[in-house]
Amino acid sequence: QITLKESGPTLVKPTETLTLTCSVSGFSVSTSGVGVGWIRQPPGKALEWLALIYWDDDKRYSPSLNNRLTLTKDTSRNQVVLTMTNVHPVDTATYFCAHIHADPKFDSWGQGTLVTVSS
Amino acid sequence: DIQLTQSPSFLSASVGDRVTITCRASQGIGTYVAWYRQEPGKAPNLLIYAASTLQSGVPSRFSGSGSGTEFTLTISSLQPEDFATYYCQQIKSYPLTFAGGTKVDIK
Numbered sequence: 026q027i028t029l030k031e032s033g034p035t036l037v038k039p040t041e042t043l044t045l046t047c048s049v050s051g052f053s054v055s056t057s058g059v060g061v062g063w064i065r066q067p068p069g070k071a072l073e074w075l076a077l078i079y080w081d082d083d084k085r086y087s088p089s090l091n092n093r094l095t096l097t098k099d100t101s102r103n104q105v106v107l108t109m110t111n112v113h114p115v116d117t118a119t120y121f122c123a124h125i126h127a128d129p130k131f132d133s134w135g136q137g138t139l140v141t142v143s144s
Numbered sequence: 145d146i147q148l149t150q151s152p153s154f155l156s157a158s159v160g161d162r163v164t165i166t167c168r169a170s171q172g173i174g175t176y177v178a179w180y181r182q183e184p185g186k187a188p189n190l191l192i193y194a195a196s197t198l199q200s201g202v203p204s205r206f207s208g209s210g211s212g213t214e215f216t217l218t219i220s221s222l223q224p225e226d227f228a229t230y231y232c233q234q235i236k237s238y239p240l241t242f243a244g245g246t247k248v249d250i251k
Binding site for chain 1: 145176178180182186187188189190193194199231233235238239240241242243244245
């Protein structure tokens with residue numbers, strides 16, 4: 026059974042760096058064809074894709090985040106880490122990580138973690 | 145970027161109703177579309193991919209169709225758990241994009 030769980034701070038100050046971790050089980054982040062993506066959802070709003078990292082370390086980022094995102098994966102811990110620099114209140118959202126295999130459709134999701142950006 | 149537009153944004157329906165949601169793409173994307181249902185307070189759940197392929201474990205009351213720039217999600221007989229928000233997503237090219245969603249509420 027595939028499971029994903031997001032972890033990280035619930036409150037971040039403006040201009041700080043946000044680091045979120047996605048811990049996965051039921052699959053390996055290094056298995057061929059596998060990827061882990063990040064999607065966020067501001068309160069009451071729609072889903073927004075942020076970034077995706079594949080098993081071979083190929084990475085894709087949303088250009089709307091203006092190079093603020095960095096993805097890394099830790100194969101020994103079976104985790105994917107998303108870093109977002111220079112956060113602002115508009116970055117307040119629930120952040121989800123999700124599993125893909127081959128096509129970038131998200132077939133399993135974590136429960137999400139709400140991050141509030143406020144001073 | 146490929147823009148997706150869903151319609152309607154909101155609809156009211158009753159248990160047992162047939163419901164259809166439309167997703168339009170700003171350019172042709174073949175059948176590279178996925179549909180999700182998001183119940184309140186929960187993560188989205190994949191329903192359909194490749195425009196018309198039912199994800200494993202998803203009830204057969206859900207169906208998808210379309211290609212190119214117009215796609216539809218149909219729920220043949222609305223169930224209580226289907227009162228939720230639905231999103232289409234294009235997986236043709238990066239950046240991946242979602243539409244704005246359709247909220248299905250109880251009439």
